Amino acid sequence: MKIIKVNILLCLLALVLGSCEDFLESRDKGQVLEEKLFVNKEGVEEAMYGLYYTIGAGELWGAQLPTIMDALAQYLTLGTYSTENSGGFEELMLHNHESERSTTLFGGIWTLGYKLISDVNKILENLDSWGYKPLKHMDLYRGECLGIRAFMHFELLRMYGSCNLSKRGIPYVNNYGMWVTPFSTTRECYDKVLKDLNEAHTLLLEDENLLTYPRKPVNAYDQFTSYRELHMNLYAVKALLARVYLTRNEPGDVDSATMYARQIVDSKKFPLPTGANVGPDHFIRMMSGTVAQDEGIWGIYKSDTYSALQSLFLLEKGSFLAADEKMYEELDPARGTDHRSNWIRVPSASTPEVSEKLGMRLMKLINASVFNTANKEQAPIGYSGSNIIRVPELYLMLAETLIEKEPTEALRYYNEFISSRGLNTEESITKEDVDKQFWRxxxxxxxxxxxxxxxxxxxxxxxxxxxxxxxxxTIQMDENKWSLPIPDSEFEFREDGSY
Known part of the structure; x- marks a missing residue:
C-alpha cells in the first residue's frame, strides 16, 4: 500500500512540474477496452480518453471526414487536376456514391463510427453495474458517454439516413454485444438522439462551474475536470441539441434550437475575437492545427495534426485546393477586410521557390510553424487538435432563426459575428447573407x-x-444523393438481407 501511495504522489508531482502539453500527450493514445480497466477511476478515465482518441482518428475528425464532406459540397478542387491523378475523388465529388472510392471512404466512416458507439456502450455497461469504490465523477463519465453516443449517431444519421422522417434511418445501438440492432426510422433516431442528449445535459451541469472564461488552469489533483473544452461538455451538448432541433425541424424545434444557441452565446464562455485580436495574425494562429482557444466549444486533442493533413493539402500534385481562391474577397472595400482570407494563402516555406511552386493553399488547419520552423510568429494559440464545434455556428444559427421573429436581435448576433471577422456591420440582413457567412x-x-x-x-x-x-x-439532388450508401456488410447478418 505504501508503494502505491508513493507512486501516486510521484505521478502527481510529475504532472505539477510538467507542462500542460506533457499532460495532454499522456492522453493522446488509443486504449483497448478490457475488463481490467473497469475497477477504478483511473481505468474508467483511460477508457474515456480512448473514445476521444477514436473521434480524432484520421478516418474521422482527424482528417478525412470533414474533407469528404467538403468535397461533396464542392468546396475543393484537386491540384493539377486530371482524372489520372484524382484517385477517384472526382466520382466522390459528383455524388456517384457507388464508385469504388466513395464506397471505401463511406464504409470506413460507418465502421469506425459504430466501433466508437460500441466502445461507449461498453463503458456505460460497466458504469451501470459498478461495484467498486464510488466514483466521484460518475455523472461526468456517464454524461460524456451519452453525449458522445448521441453525437456519433446523429452524424451517421445525417450522412446515411433518409431525409424523410418516416423512412429508414440507421440502427441506434444502445447496448454492448454481438446481436444485430434493427434499423430505426429517421424520426425514431431523432427521438433517441434527443433522449441521450437530454440525459447528458442533466448529468453535465457541473460544467457550469468547471468550464469558465478565462479558462481555469489544469487541476493536477483532479485531472478529469481540466480542459473541459476537450471533453464532451455541457455546452457541447447544448450546441448538439441546437443542431439536432434545427435539422429535424418539427413544430417547435426552431424555438428549441434558438433557446440552446442563446444559452451558449449569452454565457460569454466562448468569446469571439475583438479589438487587437481582429487581425490577420490571429486568424492564422487560431485554427492552425489547434482547438480554437476561445471559440472552441468542443475539440479533440491530437499531438500531431500536421502529418494527417499535409498529404491532403500540401503535396505539390494531387492535394486539395480551394475551389474558389477568392471566396473571402469583398467587391466593395467599404465592407471591410475579411481576415479569414488568411485561411487560403501562399504558405511561407523555407525558400521562396517552394512557396511559389505550392501557390495558394488551404492553410486554415495547417500549423505554419511545423511546415516551416522559421514561422515562429505564426505558432498556434490553443491546444493541438481538431475542432468539432465552434461558437460561430451558434451566432449564425441565431441570426437565421430570429430573422423573422426578432429581426433586431438577429442583426445584433450577425453583426457581432462579422465584426469579429474584420467586416463592417450591416443595417439589415437576409437568410442569404447568413448562408454566405456560414459558407465562408x-x-x-x-x-x-x-x-x-x-x-x-x-x-x-x-x-x-x-x-x-x-x-x-450541376448535380441534381434527390433522396439517393443526400443519403450516403451503407456498406453491404451491414446487411450480411440480417435474415432477409434488408433493414
Whole structure:
C-alpha cells in the first residue's frame, strides 16, 4: 500500500512540474477496452480518453471526414487536376456514391463510427453495474458517454439516413454485444438522439462551474475536470441539441434550437475575437492545427495534426485546393477586410521557390510553424487538435432563426459575428447573407454539405475544374444523393438481407 501511495504522489508531482502539453500527450493514445480497466477511476478515465482518441482518428475528425464532406459540397478542387491523378475523388465529388472510392471512404466512416458507439456502450455497461469504490465523477463519465453516443449517431444519421422522417434511418445501438440492432426510422433516431442528449445535459451541469472564461488552469489533483473544452461538455451538448432541433425541424424545434444557441452565446464562455485580436495574425494562429482557444466549444486533442493533413493539402500534385481562391474577397472595400482570407494563402516555406511552386493553399488547419520552423510568429494559440464545434455556428444559427421573429436581435448576433471577422456591420440582413457567412466560415470543417442537406437544395453546382473536365455543370439532388450508401456488410447478418 505504501508503494502505491508513493507512486501516486510521484505521478502527481510529475504532472505539477510538467507542462500542460506533457499532460495532454499522456492522453493522446488509443486504449483497448478490457475488463481490467473497469475497477477504478483511473481505468474508467483511460477508457474515456480512448473514445476521444477514436473521434480524432484520421478516418474521422482527424482528417478525412470533414474533407469528404467538403468535397461533396464542392468546396475543393484537386491540384493539377486530371482524372489520372484524382484517385477517384472526382466520382466522390459528383455524388456517384457507388464508385469504388466513395464506397471505401463511406464504409470506413460507418465502421469506425459504430466501433466508437460500441466502445461507449461498453463503458456505460460497466458504469451501470459498478461495484467498486464510488466514483466521484460518475455523472461526468456517464454524461460524456451519452453525449458522445448521441453525437456519433446523429452524424451517421445525417450522412446515411433518409431525409424523410418516416423512412429508414440507421440502427441506434444502445447496448454492448454481438446481436444485430434493427434499423430505426429517421424520426425514431431523432427521438433517441434527443433522449441521450437530454440525459447528458442533466448529468453535465457541473460544467457550469468547471468550464469558465478565462479558462481555469489544469487541476493536477483532479485531472478529469481540466480542459473541459476537450471533453464532451455541457455546452457541447447544448450546441448538439441546437443542431439536432434545427435539422429535424418539427413544430417547435426552431424555438428549441434558438433557446440552446442563446444559452451558449449569452454565457460569454466562448468569446469571439475583438479589438487587437481582429487581425490577420490571429486568424492564422487560431485554427492552425489547434482547438480554437476561445471559440472552441468542443475539440479533440491530437499531438500531431500536421502529418494527417499535409498529404491532403500540401503535396505539390494531387492535394486539395480551394475551389474558389477568392471566396473571402469583398467587391466593395467599404465592407471591410475579411481576415479569414488568411485561411487560403501562399504558405511561407523555407525558400521562396517552394512557396511559389505550392501557390495558394488551404492553410486554415495547417500549423505554419511545423511546415516551416522559421514561422515562429505564426505558432498556434490553443491546444493541438481538431475542432468539432465552434461558437460561430451558434451566432449564425441565431441570426437565421430570429430573422423573422426578432429581426433586431438577429442583426445584433450577425453583426457581432462579422465584426469579429474584420467586416463592417450591416443595417439589415437576409437568410442569404447568413448562408454566405456560414459558407465562408466552415471551409475545411465539413459542415456546409449538411447545411445544404437540411435546406434540401434541388441542385449543387459542380466545382469549375471538375465541371469542365467532365462536362457536368450541376448535380441534381434527390433522396439517393443526400443519403450516403451503407456498406453491404451491414446487411450480411440480417435474415432477409434488408433493414
Amino acid at each position: 466560415e466552415y471551409l475545411q470543417e465539413g459542415q456546409y454539405w449538411f447545411r445544404l442537406r437540411r435546406r434540401q437544395v434541388p441542385e449543387i453546382e459542380v466545382e469549375p475544374a471538375l465541371a469542365n473536365a467532365k462536362g457536368i455543370k
